Amino acid sequence: MDSIALHPIEASTLAPQVDLLFYALLAFSFGLGIFLTVLVLGYAIKYRRGSKADRSGERSRNTILEVSWTTATALMALGIFLWGAELFLQRDHPPPDSLHISGIGKQWMWIFEHENGRREIDELHVPLGQPVVVSLSSEDVIHSMFVPAFRMKMDAVPGRQTQLWFQATRAGTYDLFCAEYCGTQHSEMRGHVVVMEPQDFAKWLASGPTVESLVQQGQALFRGLGCSGCHGPSATVHAPKLEGVYGHPVGLATSQTVNADDGYIRDSILQPKKQVVGGFDPIMPSYQGLITEDDLGKLVAYIKSLGNSGGTP
Amino acid sequence: MTIAAELPERGSYFAPGWRLRDWLLTTDHKRIAWLYLSSLLTFFFIGGAAATLIRLELFTPAGDFMTDDTYNRMFTLHGVVMVWFFLIPSIPATLGNFLLPLMLGAKDLAFPRLNLASWYVFMLGAAIALWAMLAGGLDTGWTFYTPLSTMFTTDNTSIAAVGVFIIGFSTIMTGINFIVTTHKLRAPGQTWFRLPIFVWTLYATSLVMVLATPVLAATLLLIVADRVFGIGIFDPAQGGDPLLFQHLFWFYSHPAVYIMILPGMGVVSEILPCFSRRPLFGYKFVAYSSMGIALLGFMVWGHHMFVSGQSTYAGVVFSFLSFCIAVPSAIKVFNWTLTMRKGSVTFETSMIYSLGFLGLFVFGGLAGLFLAALAEDVHLTDTYFVIAHFHYIMVGGMVTAFLAGIHFWWPKMTGRMYSERWGRIAAVTSFLGFNLTFFPQFILGFNGMPRRYHTYPDEFQAWNVLSSAGAVVLALGYVMPLFYLGYSLFKGPKAPDNPWGATGLEWQTSSPPPKDNFAEPPVVTEGPYKYELPEIDRPVDHK
Numbered sequence: 001m002d003s004i005a006l007h008p009i010e011a012s013t014l015a016p017q018v019d020l021l022f023y024a025l026l027a028f029s030f031g032l033g034i035f036l037t038v039l040v041l042g043y044a045i046k047y048r049r050g051s052k053a054d055r056s057g058e059r060s061r062n063t064i065l066e067v068s069w070t071t072a073t074a075l076m077a078l079g080i081f082l083w084g085a086e087l088f089l090q091r092d093h094p095p096p097d098s099l100h101i102s103g104i105g106k107q108w109m110w111i112f113e114h115e116n117g118r119r120e121i122d123e124l125h126v127p128l129g130q131p132v133v134v135s136l137s138s139e140d141v142i143h144s145m146f147v148p149a150f151r152m153k154m155d156a157v158p159g160r161q162t163q164l165w166f167q168a169t170r171a172g173t174y175d176l177f178c179a180e181y182c183g184t185q186h187s188e189m190r191g192h193v194v195v196m197e198p199q200d201f202a203k204w205l206a207s208g209p210t211v212e213s214l215v216q217q218g219q220a221l222f223r224g225l226g227c228s229g230c231h232g233p234s235a236t237v238h239a240p241k242l243e244g245v246y247g248h249p250v251g252l253a254t255s256q257t258v259n260a261d262d263g264y265i266r267d268s269i270l271q272p273k274k275q276v277v278g279g280f281d282p283i284m285p286s287y288q289g290l291i292t293e294d295d296l297g298k299l300v301a302y303i304k305s306l307g308n309s310g311g312t313p
Numbered sequence: 314m315t316i317a318a319e320l321p322e323r324g325s326y327f328a329p330g331w332r333l334r335d336w337l338l339t340t341d342h343k344r345i346a347w348l349y350l351s352s353l354l355t356f357f358f359i360g361g362a363a364a365t366l367i368r369l370e371l372f373t374p375a376g377d378f379m380t381d382d383t384y385n386r387m388f389t390l391h392g393v394v395m396v397w398f399f400l401i402p403s404i405p406a407t408l409g410n411f412l413l414p415l416m417l418g419a420k421d422l423a424f425p426r427l428n429l430a431s432w433y434v435f436m437l438g439a440a441i442a443l444w445a446m447l448a449g450g451l452d453t454g455w456t457f458y459t460p461l462s463t464m465f466t467t468d469n470t471s472i473a474a475v476g477v478f479i480i481g482f483s484t485i486m487t488g489i490n491f492i493v494t495t496h497k498l499r500a501p502g503q504t505w506f507r508l509p510i511f512v513w514t515l516y517a518t519s520l521v522m523v524l525a526t527p528v529l530a531a532t533l534l535l536i537v538a539d540r541v542f543g544i545g546i547f548d549p550a551q552g553g554d555p556l557l558f559q560h561l562f563w564f565y566s567h568p569a570v571y572i573m574i575l576p577g578m579g580v581v582s583e584i585l586p587c588f589s590r591r592p593l594f595g596y597k598f599v600a601y602s603s604m605g606i607a608l609l610g611f612m613v614w615g616h617h618m619f620v621s622g623q624s625t626y627a628g629v630v631f632s633f634l635s636f637c638i639a640v641p642s643a644i645k646v647f648n649w650t651l652t653m654r655k656g657s658v659t660f661e662t663s664m665i666y667s668l669g670f671l672g673l674f675v676f677g678g679l680a681g682l683f684l685a686a687l688a689e690d691v692h693l694t695d696t697y698f699v700i701a702h703f704h705y706i707m708v709g710g711m712v713t714a715f716l717a718g719i720h721f722w723w724p725k726m727t728g729r730m731y732s733e734r735w736g737r738i739a740a741v742t743s744f745l746g747f748n749l750t751f752f753p754q755f756i757l758g759f760n761g762m763p764r765r766y767h768t769y770p771d772e773f774q775a776w777n778v779l780s781s782a783g784a785v786v787l788a789l790g791y792v793m794p795l796f797y798l799g800y801s802l803f804k805g806p807k808a809p810d811n812p813w814g815a816t817g818l819e820w821q822t823s824s825p826p827p828k829d830n831f832a833e834p835p836v837v838t839e840g841p842y843k844y845e846l847p848e849i850d851r852p853v854d855h856k
Binding site for chain 1: 593
């Protein structure tokens with residue numbers, strides 16, 4: 001035992017805010033808990049049988065008292081609720097300049113992929129001071145990415161994409177845990193998050209094994225899996241073109257409109273008949289089971305890149 | 314009210330016989346309570362043994378005592394056995410079974426044969442689930458989360474799920490029996506607001522049992538269907554959804570938490586007034602808050618899923634509702650506390666257990682505020698903080714209340730007294746052992762140690778060692794009653810009909826009661842807690 005854990009390191013912008021709430025709750029709980037304990041023990045001792053305490057004027061109900069402590073409890077509860085909820089709502093709104101990393105959980109390891117295609121296992125390198133969004137998915141069962149030093153946790157659920165974001169405030173190496181029980185080696189599904197100075201991070205990112213970027217790999221898959229046969233610029237099949245789609249509203253055959261985000265692109269590959277674009281026949285086959293989470297991420301990255309360019313890169 | 318003790322000698326419910334068939338074919342609710350009590354104690358010690366092995370493994374950071382698969386099976390066994398074979402039936406099936414008809418002035422429950430059937434169904438389900446877990450092993454955790462349980466574990470999952478499915482019917486049978494009994498078999502004059510709070514809490518519990526358990530049954534069947542027929546309801550590759558399982562599971566399992574704690578609240582509501590010689594403070598508020606808890610308990614299940622991928626706004630709504638349920642729980646605590654005020658307090662064993670319950674329930678409940686607060690839960694969920702929180706409620710609260718109730722009604726159930734001295738020592742020992750075991754787990758959780766970890770980083774060891782040491786003290790506290798209560802069964806002094814001078818109807822019949830409970834049907838003319846201060850403590854103007 002080299003040290004005794006008392007208080008986890010605060011290494012993200014969120015951590016001190018969550019801890020403020022924690023210590024406020026701790027003070028409140030101990031305050032109320034000790035008050036009640038003293039009251040219970042105090043009454044027990046003061047009114048023990050045979051004591052000289054004054055017992056006149058006792059009553060066994062007091063509606064005003066009941067209403068007042070009910071109201072006080074309700075107001076305290078409402079206050080804590082609002083505090084916790086307000087902080088929680090930040091989760092949905094990562095800053096626009098965030099770095100995007102995709103994270104995949106599988107029994108029993110974490111795989112991370114950076115935008116330039118650099119992959120790492122059970123380690124995640126991130127720059128200091130820049131917001132990072134990790135898009136999570138799972139190859140098998142539910143996992144949960146948990147970085148105590150960031151006070152951040154999110155489940156990785158098979159069949160859907162979830163995300164978490166954080167902004168590291170302190171360079172160093174921190175524990176990364178799987179927090180959702182995922183089978184035999186659940187407790188071995190651990191790793192580290194390494195927070196680096198931005199210039200070191202840039203160096204690290206560039207120095208990795210030279211692989212193609214996610215977009216380039218996605219482009220290769222786009223051809224390899226036959227997507228380009230219908231969606232490519234020279235295709236003759238009547239299928240929607242994908243240039244300029246990402247990030248824009250798409251009109252559906254049901255005359256509803258949906259925003260083409262990561263989730264929509266993903267769904268359209270796996271369950272193409274779910275949300276068909278208006279004016280097209282539902283002829284695309286499902287790629288469910290034919291494509292790994294890993295490759296799916298690359299395809300989405302490629303289609304995303306088409307959205308920004310407005311033309312084939 | 315007539316005092317039954319003055320009536321001529323009658324046979325006790327033990328009189329009809331001690332042959333095996335006198336027990337196994339009985340329809341007497343008091344004997345069935347004993348059938349349940351002996352089975353539940355066996356399961357409690359099986360679950361406890363699993364917990365002991367878990368704490369032994371966690372003594373060091375490495376996995377040096379069991380393999381990871383064994384460890385996973387051990388915490389699954391601990392969870393399944395403790396939740397379904399002990400906590401859910403604990404107080405209702407034992408003390409509730411024994412006392413409900415007595416407290417209502419009835420001869421038996423409304424459906425005596427259904428009552429016996431419920432025990433057989435319970436034992437059948439328990440035997441199947443236990444066999445599945447011991448023979449082959451079940452490593453899904455008691456929560457059976459999909460797709461781990463549907464696609465990635467052994468075949469025993471289906472068998473264990475069927476076992477738990479069967480146990481559910483036993484729960485429903487008990488619930489229906491209690492509801493009908495409370496409605497139809499109250500003694501003349503026994504209006505709703507003359508019912509002891511224990512009856513109120515059993516009634517609230519029964520409603521939850523009847524309404525929530527079918528959802529568990531459906532959920533478990535879907536797991537079996539997914540595994541056996543591959544219907545894919547929880548499989549995303551077939552258009553299913555793993556989160557659907559969590560919604561269904563917690564729709565049952567959160568109300569089930571209140572099945573586990575409400576009867577405990579009822580027990581201490583009987584004991585605190587008795588040993589304070591004061592009526593229960595705010596009786597109606599305590600009664601209504603039980604119903605409030607039962608109702609709100611159905612609307613908070615999503616607070617188990619704040620980081621599951623459930624929508625953020627659903628999380629906000631569930632967090633709000635979870636804070637709402639804190640209110641009726643707090644009301645109870647305040648009323649219990651004030652019950653002692655200006656009383657004449659004595660410290661019998663069951664009172665010490667009840668005071669212990671109060672302390673542990675308060676701190677366990679306050680820890681719940683941390684988990685209901687959204688941003689805080691993101692950090693704390695699935696860590697040891699959660700383990701500590703629910704053990705404070707389930708063990709510190711419910712098991713302590715169970716022991717309080719067993720000691721309080723022991724003279725009525727057996728006709729024997731036990732050693733108060735040993736009783737007090739056991740009560741204090743388990744209180745200290747409990748805190749030593751579980752308080753360190755709050756700190757572990759805040760520092761980020763995830764639950765269900767077979768191995769862990771070194772910095773968590775100190776608190777784990779402390780927790781494991783505490784478990785030894787706690788185990789000692791739980792084993793002690795076996796000895797002095799066992800001794801009292803055979804050698805204890807004969808118990809008077811009302812050793813504590815308590816006011817409930819159950820104390821007006823003999824100890825132990827006759828087969829039909831009362832020599833003549835009692836008539837109720839006043840509320841349940843007509844306690845008066847003893848002579849020496851009466852204020853001067855009353856003397």
